[in-house]
Amino acid sequence: MDEGLRERKKRQTRRRIADMAMGLFMARGFDQVTVAEVARAADVSVNTVFNYFGTKEDLFLDRQEEVEDLQSRVVRERGKGESVVAAFRRDFMEAIEERDWRYGLNEGADVFGRLVGDSPSLLARFRELEHAQTQRLARTLAEESGAAPDDLTPSLVAAQILETTRLLSRHATARTLAGESWAEIVPQLRSQAEQAFDLLEKGISGYCVRV
Amino acid sequence: MDEGLRERKKRQTRRRIADMAMGLFMARGFDQVTVAEVARAADVSVNTVFNYFGTKEDLFLDRQEEVEDLQSRVVRERGKGESVVAAFRRDFMEAIEERDWRYGLNEGADVFGRLVGDSPSLLARFRELEHAQTQRLARTLAEESGAAPDDLTPSLVAAQILETTRLLSRHATARTLAGESWAEIVPQLRSQAEQAFDLLEKGISGYCVRV
DNA sequence: CTCCAAATTTGGTGTGACTGCAAGCTTGTA
């Protein structure tokens, strides 16, 4: 009823375009692939590609948006007596062990990062997504704490937390890209993370503790 | 000797292009002005515009780069016994009183911000500049503290400090753009800044204190 | 099954940023 032929075909087409695009990007780099090539590979017209994806960059960063929700969930599902930073600290430390993709720690995240870094336009779009994530988290924090509309604390805290996790992840993937094995990175990453979160907590550990 | 006719003319042309461009942008918005129009207004060919400015965005954000140096100077010229955050706190509080342009607090910064915010491409380039500023500050901090190459603390501190000042400035200019007078904003801004820096200091006040 | 209306795809056409090249003009220098 809510899954007609039409809907199915649309999702198929969308996936086919995205997959073909990703394949080409991985093989030759983002800037070296034209939208026309992607269209040809997916056997659709260029216009159809732009029907599904607003920009060429969206072809690459399609799945990245769902991260927003997962981050807000970390806040909402924190335990009693646990501060927001503490929740993120716990979540991030777990993520290290599991090579969680939410923080860009998964296998292949380095190639991903390399591709992004090699394309100015892609990098720009990626930063935009990061910014959106930060704002989303800030809004969640504002709701959770019932902050006044021009209280900047939620935005400040959101920015500091996410900037911390991003720096940690980036550093780690940069090292895998430099040839180091994940096994030898993990111990250092753990201690760097502890250190980074210590830095954070001393300042904001009292913020928004759930009763 | 080092200031021939050639050099002078080049600087004149560059200024003329940048000025004409800024005028058109202010009047009609960034995206509504084509490079061809800028070229015509400055009485040069389109190619010449791209000879001086790598991208259209650089026409607008030309002077923004020198902010980098000024921020590093804040660190280097801090007093004895003064931490890095303390130095920025002092500098920013002074900047509020003087409506300093380094933090985007000057008169007209709101129009500037509006223009940037209305153009996706300009916003993207602006974020790139912010990122470069952060990295620059991080490098300065690393030098000042003699940190190990894979110590993330300098980057973390740089990001947190600059993100704080940016949020404060943005909030202030957003309010002037909303019609509020600078006089009624300043008191609130002062207290917001105190609050924001308190948040920071509790975490990083002990970092890199000059002996 | 048939026909219609809505959604989707497509080709065509156009704009605007940006690149590369070769020719022309200007400036510094011998």
Place this chain on the structure above:
DNA sequence: TACAAGCTTGCAGTCACACCAAATTTGGAG
């Protein structure tokens, strides 16, 4: 005064992306 280096320009081309009208496909009514 002539030559070389540097700057400017026109021209042609690429690519992302917008707009539009025609063609195709699909869902549903009769």
